[in-house]
Amino acid sequence: MRTLLSALLVGLLGLVGPVAGQQSTSPTVPSTAALPGADETTDATALPTHRPDDAALSHVVGDATLLYNRPDSTAPVRRLPVRTPLQRQGCEAGWCRVRTDDGRTGHVPETAISNVWIRVSKAERRVYLYRGPELAATFKADVGYNTFSDKKRQGSETLRDHWRTPEGTFYVIRKNPSSSFYKALVLNYPTIADAERGLQQDLISESEYKSIVEAQRDFRMPPMGTDLGGWIEIHGEGTGAATTWTQGCVAVRNEDMNRLWPTVKVGTPVLVE
Numbered sequence: 001m002r003t004l005l006s007a008l009l010v011g012l013l014g015l016v017g018p019v020a021g022q023q024s025t026s027p028t029v030p031s032t033a034a035l036p037g038a039d040e041t042t043d044a045t046a047l048p049t050h051r052p053d054d055a056a057l058s059h060v061v062g063d064a065t066l067l068y069n070r071p072d073s074t075a076p077v078r079r080l081p082v083r084t085p086l087q088r089q090g091c092e093a094g095w096c097r098v099r100t101d102d103g104r105t106g107h108v109p110e111t112a113i114s115n116v117w118i119r120v121s122k123a124e125r126r127v128y129l130y131r132g133p134e135l136a137a138t139f140k141a142d143v144g145y146n147t148f149s150d151k152k153r154q155g156s157e158t159l160r161d162h163w164r165t166p167e168g169t170f171y172v173i174r175k176n177p178s179s180s181f182y183k184a185l186v187l188n189y190p191t192i193a194d195a196e197r198g199l200q201q202d203l204i205s206e207s208e209y210k211s212i213v214e215a216q217r218d219f220r221m222p223p224m225g226t227d228l229g230g231w232i233e234i235h236g237e238g239t240g241a242a243t244t245w246t247q248g249c250v251a252v253r254n255e256d257m258n259r260l261w262p263t264v265k266v267g268t269p270v271l272v273e
Contacts, residue, residue: 057115057132058088061265065112071095082267117269125242142251154229163247170270182236189232203227
């Protein structure tokens with residue numbers, strides 16, 4: 001699991017460019033807070049924090065942060081974009097000592113980093129919430145109408161087969177507390193990989209391709225209205241019966257979304273398979 005998450009973070013980091021400041025709408029939750037209770041499996045309140053296994057599995061969330069020489073805000077040395085992977089070496093009094101991939105050590109606010117990530121299994125119709133390598137909670141999920149195939153293009157009433165949940169590595173680009181489906185964690189679909197495929201298949205124009213690439217590199221919402229589709233979310237109003245009724249989103253029960261909401265921040269990695 002550690003290798004899987006490391007690969008996930010590296011894959012998402014490849015999309016990082018100069019990041020414009022973006023404020024997450026999520027509440028501030030210290031990374032030491034207990035994860036919400038599991039629907040089916042793990043008692044998340046029993047999970048240990050700040051263990052050595054977690055160190056290489058943290059990442060910057062919410063907004064870009066600064067790396068400081070000391071555990072205070074008086075000596076900034078580097079800007080760290082959202083999703084930057086960090087080795088967490090210990091936390092005290094609201095500050096964490098971290099190490100970057102290029103070996104620089106320093107301190108960041110504890111609320112600026114997290115080791116939480118999500119795995120969605122279409123076959124099992126489950127959402128798995130992890131803290132580093134540890135499974136924290138499992139939730140039943142409804143997925144796209146066609147659960148067997150990866151998403152290739154926008155679906156519709158006449159193209160119901162294309163109401164598919166996309167597969168791959170994503171991250172939460174926005175949190176919508178006023179969704180038509182209770183609350184929603186919006187994913188960064190379509191990604192650059194989707195744009196490349198769409199351009200090759202003449203589903204999108206060159207300008208649409210460039211808009212998607214620029215949005216991903218600037219950590220902005222990608223265009224959602226192309227023939228590739230968009231607005232893929234993990235949202236509420238799920239049945240709890242693990243069915244296939246959505247147009248590509250992942251739906252969980254409202255009570256389960258309430259458990260995910262305070263823990264999952266903008267920038268949280270999401271693996272869909």
